[in-house]
Amino acid sequence: MYRLLVVDDEAIIADGLYEVLLGVPNLELDVYKAYSGQEAMKLFDKTRFDIVLTDIRMPEMDGLQLLENIRAKWPRCRVIFLTGYHEFSYVYTAIQHECVNYLLKTEGYDKVIQTVAQAVSDMEAEWRAEALLEQAREQSEKAKELLRKDFLYGVLRERIEAGEISGEQFAELGVPLRAEEPVLLLLGRVSGLTDCGTYSSKMKQLYRVRTVARTYIESRAAFVDMVHEQYDLVWLLQPLQGSDDAAEAAQEAWAGLSTFLKGSLELVQAACKESSGAELSLVLDDSPVAWGDAAERFAQLHMLMNYRIGRSHGLLLDKQAARSDRDMDNQKANKLRVRPAVLDLLTEQLEHGRKDDFARTLDESTAALREVDTMHHAGAQELYYSIALLFLSYMNRWQLTEQAAAAIGLHKLMRPAEHESWTNAIGYLGKVGVVLFQLQNQEEERRANAVVATIQKHIQAHLHDPNEISLVRLAELAFFNPSYLSRLFKQVTGINLSEYIAEVRMTRAKRLLEDPNLKIQEVAERLGYGTATNFTRSFRKAMNMTPQDYRASIVNK
Incomplete structure (x- = not known):
């Protein structure tokens, strides 16, 4: 997912571009907006942006000054300037910089989308470029x-x-x-x-x-x-x-x-x-x-x-x-000792959920136990306790002891004499491993669902404030990287975060439109669209009718 920032001191232009780019398919854009260069730089202090679409003529901090500040923080950010015919000599200075392009304000939304798509394509091509490969080779040598x-x-x-x-x-x-x-x-x-x-x-x-x-x-x-x-x-x-x-x-x-x-x-x-x-x-x-x-x-x-x-x-x-x-x-x-390296490997495989690798390593490290006849053999007990302690430490660390107790007969874990033979003891250790992997998967799923539920609740409570439902803000709430939160949300819900926000907005919009006392502008503000124009554009795209038409269809039922 690419982060794009729209910057324009005219709110109607910034809002319009924001809404248009928010719904562009296939580009996976996480779109933000700012109404001044200073506001844009505050956002840059919080996160990285891949593309900035900005007016070149703005008060206090113009586009060229914004470009210099962006270069100081994120040198590889692509900047696209919006300019008029009479400003071309002014923008000529800007496009001498690397990764800078420009658009005439009269070229329309289709041209904007095309230019942004080209910037995304250029970034992907740059990542594959031979120059980066050569740089990687140099770093590899070091x-x-x-x-x-x-x-x-x-x-x-x-x-x-x-x-x-x-x-x-x-x-x-x-x-x-x-x-x-x-x-x-x-x-x-x-x-x-x-x-x-x-x-x-x-x-x-x-x-x-x-x-x-x-x-x-x-x-x-x-x-x-x-x-x-x-x-x-x-x-x-x-x-x-x-x-x-x-x-x-x-x-x-x-x-x-x-x-x-x-x-x-x-x-x-x-x-x-x-x-x-x-x-x-x-x-x-x-x-x-x-x-x-x-x-x-x-x-x-x-x-x-x-x-x-x-x-x-x-x-x-x-x-x-x-x-x-x-x-x-x-x-x-x-032969009956588990070397620290093997214990480290078992711990790593358990922590990372590598079930098959863990089972294979456990089987190989306990194979010598099968040759021991007595349950009182000191070396065999050392081997057993080493692995049992690994399991116990894992359960305590992740607070799984109570959940595992009933499934594995926890009283047997630190008592090898509870087993009839070392072969049975090995089978028991294998069962403990299987149960812990199952609990691990259940716990990971529970945590993921809890995070997504928190994010969904926050979105529903803050639809009126676009800053509160931006990907960066939501990632801060979950203490995650924005890209990771985006992937996790889709993994759990089956849809993109932006799609979920759009669905919640449309659901809320239909409910609000049922109240004839609410003006369209009021509905737009409650949903975070800012203006009735932006709300109407998004509603028509999602519902194939305007908000007024939808309200009329309800009245006529």
């Missing part, structure tokens, strides 16, 4: 580093599908690694970083560490480095040259890189300590991993960083050296 980090972090957090990990995707994002070859993971942590200085100083410290590491690593490895969870560092590494030869050559390349890193990382730690006093702890993976399995390996290394290093600083640990019998047991237990 954002590439952020996009690259988001993509790779998504891979490590299992938010990126395996099919998206490709050489083409790497090339597009500028990832200096090879998607068809495995990757080696390295995690780092700078001690004491959370306890010192401002956020800016912490980031500078991390940047210094990354710079030091880069100077040692870049001679033998292709890599990407990034900050993880604010203060940890992650490196993704490969040998500089890919190996198209035998598996033996590839194995040698990886072995050489691993040996090089173990030796060089000690120097990185020493250099960080010397240059900035930073104690850097590192965990290096013991072998490269395929991209599709990188998330699982990353989770293991992250646990090792948290639980094996603890409060020790300056450690250099590789995963192989850190293994013990207890670690092997922990790896088995890991």
